[in-house]
Amino acid sequence: MASIKDVAELAGVSITTVSRVLNSRGYIGSETRQKVEKAMEQLDYHPNQIARALLKNQSYLIGVIVPDLSHPLFSELINWIEAYANERNYKILVCNSLQDSDKEANYISMLRQNRVDGIIMCSHSLEIESYLKVSMPIVSFDRIISSSISYVAGDNYKGGEIATKHLIENGCRNLLHISGPLKYDLLPNRRSDAFQLTCMKNNIQFSIIEGAHIKAAFQDNWDFIEQVISPQLENYDGVFCSNDIMAYTLYVYATRNGIKVPEQLKIIGYDYHSFTRLMQHPKLTTVRQPLDRIGKALCSALIDQIENKNPDFVNNTVIDVELIRGDTT
Amino acid sequence: MASIKDVAELAGVSITTVSRVLNSRGYIGSETRQKVEKAMEQLDYHPNQIARALLKNQSYLIGVIVPDLSHPLFSELINWIEAYANERNYKILVCNSLQDSDKEANYISMLRQNRVDGIIMCSHSLEIESYLKVSMPIVSFDRIISSSISYVAGDNYKGGEIATKHLIENGCRNLLHISGPLKYDLLPNRRSDAFQLTCMKNNIQFSIIEGAHIKAAFQDNWDFIEQVISPQLENYDGVFCSNDIMAYTLYVYATRNGIKVPEQLKIIGYDYHSFTRLMQHPKLTTVRQPLDRIGKALCSALIDQIENKNPDFVNNTVIDVELIRGDTT
Structure with a gap:
């Protein structure tokens, strides 16, 4: 895989210059920028986001914990969460707790080890201790974990x-x-x-x-x-x-x-x-329950918290619901 | 968040010793190991997997690209993929291509930037060029991308x-x-x-x-x-x-x-x-189509490739299907 050094050599510039182009930092002439971009394309260079995450202490990863990925409610919700996360340049790591609180505690530990920027918690298990110990942004769906953790719910x-x-x-x-x-x-x-x-x-x-x-x-x-x-x-x-x-x-x-x-x-x-x-x-x-709006609200609430770097900011959202008339009443 | 240095200080050992415990490398006496483990627990220390991924060049992340996360076929498939990935200590990053090949190319680039260890491709878009350029293990579902990429399919x-x-x-x-x-x-x-x-x-x-x-x-x-x-x-x-x-x-x-x-x-x-x-x-x-077995086969094929570090190993799997008799025939 091509490295930043290869790009610099092919473009005939210094590594610092390539780094500036990647981070849109400092003054770069348009000709130099084009040379660097062309070299990146030629070499099929992909900046190492893991290294950047480590450096910047931000991974652009969101952990999403649900009780059942194949349940139509949660699969649709994840669909919308992914769509809105993607719009804001975040990726989602999905975790299937299967209502098992041990499995859930392991997932939380894994998400912390992977330095996700925040967690969307849609789980229904009894045990919430593990969430209270997490010192990163969390937003929950349909559940009050504590007064310091934001939630999103249908009305x-x-x-x-x-x-x-x-x-x-x-x-x-x-x-x-x-x-x-x-x-x-x-x-x-x-x-x-x-x-x-x-x-x-x-x-x-x-x-x-x-x-x-x-x-x-x-x-x-x-x-x-x-x-x-x-x-x-x-x-x-x-x-x-x-x-x-x-x-x-x-x-x-x-x-x-x-x-x-x-x-x-x-x-x-x-x-x-x-x-x-x-x-x-x-x-x-x-x-x-408008799952599109709920998914969007979960993402917005979490990413706003992440980007304000203020995990104490609580912003609960209650989304309106409506009656659908069918044949069974 | 507690650092490895904090753990070393509390346990009264060197950082190298803590690192050895974490990586199960070198000789560590059981008493020392217990001291370190106790300190990690007390400080709620979580080793930084991002740093480890960078060091080891392995992220334990798998990218999964599907055309529609809310479709019952794919939500069930992801459910099983996640379950088997989790058994083998891998996490999944889900990507919703929405049948849009530009969006899909962006996802592939993002997955490469995030140094996933491999990709499970369940997409149906026309454009497969982007996959051919990827120099990492890929397994596809229900599709032949090239003779050097393994696939899993129902029969x-x-x-x-x-x-x-x-x-x-x-x-x-x-x-x-x-x-x-x-x-x-x-x-x-x-x-x-x-x-x-x-x-x-x-x-x-x-x-x-x-x-x-x-x-x-x-x-x-x-x-x-x-x-x-x-x-x-x-x-x-x-x-x-x-x-x-x-x-x-x-x-x-x-x-x-x-x-x-x-x-x-x-x-x-x-x-x-x-x-x-x-x-x-x-x-x-x-x-x-037995989605449980298909999900397991996709995971196994990909993780075996990743762990053998041999991306040229092709192993196609065709899974048996069966007739389900209902009321419509």
């Missing part, structure tokens, strides 16, 4: 409220909410808070059942519904599911068991990720 | 053959194949070759229509079917689609237009990724 409270109101306005009087795992201190729990309060304000009977499932596998969701939800499903005329895959599975379960959706049971989901948008039967009624 | 010929035979065995006599974009020199084109030959051997009428769509968006596929396929759809009693999203969209199009699937029209797809596995209505008949 979970509003999402829970519009979903519940929609069911009530469409005539439901006995509501069930299948929540996310409430033991984790996650912002999506506010969907449950909103569900509960909206039911109480409207004198609606309700229950909340905790679903621990993040896995985007049909059978896992099916088994949960069969074992936990099905024995009491006849008590309800409306269900608000905290994610679309659960909502879809519930729809399939209900129709296979002779329950008409939406006539006898109304179902609303949450997310509106690529799976929900692709799937046409049924078109789910759901709450859209 | 595309067999996949095309079992799909076509399945349609014929189920009584189809006029077959259509909606292929991938044939202008790219991709291994999935062998699905079309197998389709064609199998039809000819069995005296079956057939046509091939090129679908240029990689986008996992329902509307794009719908528009293509409405404009290109629909005018001649009545000529066929069986369609082999080169991907599941096209097959699913065709199913929806047919049923909305009064064509009964599978009675009047049999449809078979390709991939069996997370979308297909989640979706229950219909259960698609399709060909499963």
Whole structure:
């Protein structure tokens, strides 16, 4: 691989001059600049970013930790994070925590060893100690790690409220909410808070059942519904599911068991990720989280922190959500 | 952040000793090792992998270039690549080429600048010049870049053959194949070759229509079917689609237009990724590409090349595929 010395020799200039061209520093005549650029092209020279990172103490690398790379919510989010990071000249290192806090701690250590400039944390594991010890910019998705760490979230409270109101306005009087795992201190729990309060304000009977499932596998969701939800499903005329895959599975379960959706049971989901948008039967009624805007906000918040070199700057962002009307309500 | 000097001071040893512990080099007594390890833990010291990468000329970074991170095929593939890379202590930098060859060339340059140890190329763009110039290990997915670059692929010929035979065995006599974009020199084109030959051997009428769509968006596929396929759809009693999203969209199009699937029209797809596995209505008949094994093979082939330091070692891998019987045939 060509070195900076080779470039300098071919261009007939000093190494310092090549370095100045690379770093756009100091005065360089346009003729000299062209000679250097031509030599770099001829030699197919690529400046060593690792050496530059070491020198400048900035790697332009961002670590992104997610619970499941193949889940449609996270793959779409990563897609947008990558796009915006790339616009600002950052690269992303993706880490799949698989909900395992030991694996996650190892990833954090690896990211620190690789001197990433910051971390976007989209994980749902219980253990957050490791993040509190990290002395670099972090932004979290849908989670408050500490008051000194910025977060980006969809408006979970509003999402829970519009979903519940929609069911009530469409005539439901006995509501069930299948929540996310409430033991984790996650912002999506506010969907449950909103569900509960909206039911109480409207004198609606309700229950909340905790679903621990993040896995985007049909059978896992099916088994949960069969074992936990099905024995009491006849008590309800409306269900608000905290994610679309659960909502879809519930729809399939209900129709296979002779329950008409939406006539006898109304179902609303949450997310509106690529799976929900692709799937046409049924078109789910759901709450859209704008993953493009969330991805952009995560990137902006993190890179602004990195570039201001001020890790104490906290800037929480809550992104609006909207109701998507489908066939299941 | 603690430095190696801080660790040496706290442990009461020289920097060289700490370095020996880190690199497991030279004789170190167990007591000294414990003192150093304890000091690293107390100071929350993380060795600078960037400095080590520069020194050792190995970064333990792998670049992965895909056309669309949010596509269920590629998100699942990346999920497995990340898992196997992590097992062997490598990290992955993901790059979303969005089918744009300029963007892809920039990514390759960026990966070279960041001194990744190798590249996994899953892209479908026309331009492969940039890859030929790269003097580092590369493994490609479903594509022959050159005779000196290893590839991993599902058995595309067999996949095309079992799909076509399945349609014929189920009584189809006029077959259509909606292929991938044939202008790219991709291994999935062998699905079309197998389709064609199998039809000819069995005296079956057939046509091939090129679908240029990689986008996992329902509307794009719908528009293509409405404009290109629909005018001649009545000529066929069986369609082999080169991907599941096209097959699913065709199913929806047919049923909305009064064509009964599978009675009047049999449809078979390709991939069996997370979308297909989640979706229950219909259960698609399709060909499963084992993305776990493909991801593992891509990682193994690349890391073996990296660690043998022999970029000329070519090791192509073809992974078996299987028919998944669903409701659409």
